[in-house]
Structures are given as structure tokens and as C-alpha cells.
Amino acid sequence: MRFLFVHGTGVRRERHDMLFALVRDRLTARFPGAVVDSCFWGERFGAALSAQGRSVPGLGADGAAPGADEEEIAEWGLLVADPLCELRVLAEAGWEAGWESGSDGRPDGDPYDPGDPGAPGDPYDPDGDGFAMPGVQSAGDRVLDLLAAVSGVPDGGEQAALLRGTGLAAGFPAALETVSRSAEAARAGARATGEAQARELAKVLARAVTAAALASAGAEADCTGTERDRLVELITARLGGDARVPGARAAAVLGRLAMRVTTQPLLNAWRGSLTVGATPALGDILRYQARGADLRAFLHERITAEPGPTVLIGHSLGGIALVDLLALAAARGEPVPGVELLVTVGSQAPFLHELGALAGIVPGTKLPYAFPRWLNVYDRQDVLSYLAEPVFPGDPRVSDQEIGSRQPFPACHSAYWKQDSLYARIERAVAEAEIG
Structure with a gap:
């Protein structure tokens, strides 16, 4: 035998x-x-890069540091995977410490930017009240009320056109409900006591809703980055915020995390080496599907040799x-x-x-x-x-x-x-x- x-x-x-x-x-x-x-049979009938991988974008790249586009793509990759992740940062960490100066549109070094936005006398938050009376609705709660009042896809206007043109309309109502009813949104809203904090909360909520809609659409989404950003701007405006002002607390944490845990930055940086490394495994299968007769003839010869x-x-x-x-x-x-x-x-x-x-x-x-x-x-x-x-x-x-x-x-x-x-x-x- x-x-x-x-x-x-x-x-x-x-x-x-x-x-x-x-x-x-x-x-x-x-x-x-x-x-x-x-x-x-691997070396005789297996795959190899006959042009030394010249078809692969990035092969031989110098490993330059990722740019703003790569960081943004990584952030949205993390958001689509977990639309509530930025809200979770605000819900758990709040704004009490480490709030970056200049991140809410104030000049760096401003005397009313001590890490406690909303303090009495803050010219960027004239309604801030460090001694708010019990029972008075906080700025964050007002944002959440505005979000709860948003009902599905509007009948007309730019936002409706965007949602329908990007394939996000079907999942948008569920995305709104998921975010507005989340415990993360409630906790973040409770911690947003000042207007500057509320503006950031509005942007984070808009990003969460948009990410949830993108996650729901999956591969059926026909949405460019420009369309996505415009949708965030429109939703943020409806919540009383300004999406063009950079985020602070959540963005500072999630931006760094995204570059570490999402796959796209690694794929961009290592596409060449990954392709070369994967060529024997994936390439053998593709080569067999195209030219399997040669390998089968070789197997027949080896089987019948004894x-x-x-x-x-x-x-x-x-x-x-x-x-x-x-x-x-x-x-x-x-x-x-x-x-x-x-x-x-x-x-x-x-x-x-x-x-x-x-x-x-x-x-x-x-x-x-x-x-x-x-x-x-x-x-x-x-x-x-x-x-x-x-x-x-x-x-x-x-x-x-x-x-x-x-x-x-x-x-x-x-x-x-x-x-x-x-x-x-x-x-x-x-x-x-x-x-x-």
C-alpha cells in the first residue's frame, strides 16, 4: 500500500x-x-510575482508617517465599527480635565480657557453658570432633546437628498433611535454643562448617527467622504452645534486609538509587503483556478508512477x-x-x-x-x-x-x-x- x-x-x-x-x-x-x-508542487506550479510586484501601489514605499487623510479614515473605520465609541469617551471622561486649549475655537493661552469651559465669566460661553440651579435643563440635555425631535428622513431639502443619494436613507431612522436612546448619549449629555461642551456633544452625536447609518448600509452605501462630512455638518447644525469646529475630548482620544486598532492604516502602510507575503497562499489558489490543468497532469503522473x-x-x-x-x-x-x-x-x-x-x-x-x-x-x-x-x-x-x-x-x-x-x-x- x-x-x-x-x-x-x-x-x-x-x-x-x-x-x-x-x-x-x-x-x-x-x-x-x-x-x-x-x-x-509548490515551486513548479505555485504563484510568483513575475513583475516583482510592480502592480502593487505602495510597494517599496518609504514608510512615511500617516497623513491627515489616513488618520481621518482610521477614525471613521473605528466609528463605523462602533458608532457610540466617541460618545462613550465623553460619557466616561467628560470635560473636567485635559480639555485641550484651542480645540473649541478659542485662541491658545486664553485666560478663560483653564480646562473648565462654562465657568462664570467665560466670554466664549456667556450662558455658562457654575452655580446652576437644580431642575434647570443643562446645555447637553437641550442637545439631546433636539436629537430626539429629529424624525427620520426629512421630506425635502439637502439632508434628504444626501441620505437618498448615498444609500443611507433606509437605515437613518434606526440610527437616530439607536444613538438618541443610548445610555452613552444620556451620560454624555448630563456631563455637558456649558455651551462649548454642548457644541462638541452635538458634533459627536451627529458623527455617531452618521456612522450608525453607514454601518447599517454596509457595502450598499454609495457615500464619499465629502458627502459624509456634509451630512455630519447638517445634523450638527440641527442640534445647535458647528461641525466645522474641531472636536476636543473625544477626538483627542479616539484619533490616537483609531491609528492603533483599525486595519486601514496598516494596510496602507504595509500593502506592498502584505501583498508579497500573501502571494504564495492566495496566488496559488488563483493560479490553479486559471491554469489548474498543468498541476492536475503533474499529480496524475506522480500517482501513476508507482x-x-x-x-x-x-x-x-x-x-x-x-x-x-x-x-x-x-x-x-x-x-x-x-x-x-x-x-x-x-x-x-x-x-x-x-x-x-x-x-x-x-x-x-x-x-x-x-x-x-x-x-x-x-x-x-x-x-x-x-x-x-x-x-x-x-x-x-x-x-x-x-x-x-x-x-x-x-x-x-x-x-x-x-x-x-x-x-x-x-x-x-x-x-x-x-x-x-
């Missing part, structure tokens, strides 16, 4: 040798008399290529000689069949008559592994086996090979197939 291991996407010589040594040792321990071979019976073990893309090869050969009435069992591990073949993207099987059809037994091993944490039995219902040749590595993705995609349960299940499948 012979085992032939076919590696997956992105594997090159050093990685292949390590994986194959592991597989060979585990298989020979259970099948002492078996021959265990490998089919290394007499059977043969057990084929394909990982990831290796499993896809084997399913295609065996199905195409069986459909022609020329099954690959000697193949008694196919084992796919962490494979996308069933999913590609559902998409109609397998070369060997027409969508909606069954496996060809001469297709061998098929053991499909998956880990539900491995997002690159899929079920075969439900895709080929009632076919006694096809069986799924779940294995859990207790590892998250992507580590679980390669963790199969160290698990005894994998080799025990292969041993059982060999016995069931009566392969001698």
Missing part, C-alpha cells in the same frame, strides 16, 4: 519538508509496511486539485489507476462545488461512478474547511470527520497533522475500504 501526500496552498520547499516529515512519521507508525511519498493500491491525502488546495483530477478522469471513463481512497484535510472542494467553481464536477450533479471513496476531514474553527456529505447527499462513498485542535484560525488550518485522531480515522477508512 502506498500513501501520497499532496500539500496545500502557499507551501514551499522548507515548509513542505517539515510537514511531510511529520505526516510520514505518523503514517509509518500505523502502517509499518506502507510506502509514504509526497508530491511537492503501482497501487494508493491512498491520496490532500491538504487545502491539494485536496481541491485531487477532487478535480479524480472527477475529470472518472467522467471520461478513465479513472486514475490504483487510487482506492481519497482523504481531503481542511479542503474547500465541497464549497467550490456549491459555487460551481470545481473543474471536475458540474454544479448540481453527483460524483462520477468511478470516483473513489472520499474521507473529508474538517475542523469547524478552520474557516477553510467544509463539509462534503451535505453537498453529495446519499453518496455512501463520501464521509465527513470532524477534528478539533482547540486552536483558532489560522493555526487550526495546519494543526491537523499533529493530531492522533486524524491518523486513527485514516486507519479506520483504510480498513473499511479493505485496502491491503
